[in-house]
Amino acid sequence: MRLIQLFKKELSHEARSWVRDELVSEEQANSILARYGTSLTDDTETNSFGYYLLMSLGALFIGLALILIVSHNWDEIPRAVRTSSLLLLTLVTNAIGIKRFLSERTRAGIIWLFFGGISYGASIMLIAQIYHLGEHFPDGIFWWAMGILPLVIFTQSRLLAALSLGLASIWLGVESGEDFFPALYPLFVSVTLWLILFQARSRLLFIACVVGTMVWMNLGLAWMMGNGHHFDPVAEQLPLSLAIGLFINGVAWRLMRSDNSDWREYGLVTHIWLLRAAIVTLLGLSFEGVWQGYTPGSDWLSVVSVISILVAGVLAIVLCRESGRYASWPVMMVTGYLTFSFMLVTWFGHLEIIAAIATNLMLLLMGILLIRRGIDQSETHYFYTGIVVLLLTAFLRYFDLIGDYIGGALLFLVAAGILMVAAKYWKRRVSLISLKRGENSE
Known part of the structure; x- marks a missing residue:
């Protein structure tokens, strides 16, 4: 799976210029683009999507302006007029939208x-403000998101x-902030996943679902511990987050x-962001002081942390065992x-010093694997990511010497040796590829 999968819109645009310059035929260009789940017409669809996005933002700003205008004279308007006007506005706008959607003017309707x-x-x-209804304000956000959910399924x-997932995520935050657990949040994630997996594609919504699910599960652990939304993100939540990350990577x-092709794209973008998150997390754990937040003991949380990581890792290995x-x-x-x-x-x-040393060794191994993967698959993204991992590890250890000066010096020597060997291996591989291309041209 190559990273070009994430840039297929740009590839479609380039292919149109190839056809225009008569470098390839239209049929050949479409055959090339079909390998990445796109076509020449996707460039036109991007332009129309831009129009659609700008119109949607325009509708958002009109709605916000209308709310501000009404709010300016709100207290002077009779209560019955205010209520009926709000209900009428909601009914009319949605009725027009449904009518246009059913008449096949889909985007205007949406x-x-x-x-x-x-x-x-x-x-x-x-209306809740007019009649002083309810004291738990997150309920209003919840019913707002819930009311839009049927339209998501319909359209x-x-x-x-x-809009629905964004409102649900806001409700997730404010509901937990009011010391209540947002138990129904997975409903919104499930509907969004159904949409983007089987009906329409959106990398942004997919990543939002993944992040939202991880946050919700961490909140669930905090509530199980009796802390609500007050938790230590390192000492209490990090092991569960790492376990979830392992499973999602699988x-x-x-x-x-x-x-x-859309599912492959979702998997690729998720893998790349999880890789970046893993590197940042390991760089943080490479300091001895971070591990001091974990106090020895036999409480159930420490046992659950270890078991969750082990189970998630085994499941991830099973899921990716056929991927090489x-x-x-x-x-x-x-x-x-x-x-x-x-x-x-x-x-x-x-x-804690042993855990920190193990983390630094893990970073070295990750850097080596990324460099080797970049060389074997001819993907510079992984190659340079591996080099960055090694350089950052060495840079951090220069200011925080683990094992005193001798230990830091040994780490630098190991990193230098890896970089030099990788450079020679890369040069040799490039020479072999060039030689093969020369033989094939003859």
């Missing part, structure tokens, strides 16, 4: 429904799904092997490293 969704939310909030619109590799060594081997190494490190610091005392 824009009207988007405007109607904003009117619906404003009506909930303002299969990504714009309405983004799912991402499975998606990358799918026959569906660059999928299964890193998962096995990270699972073993995390299990060992968290067992060490939560079950024994004064061994």
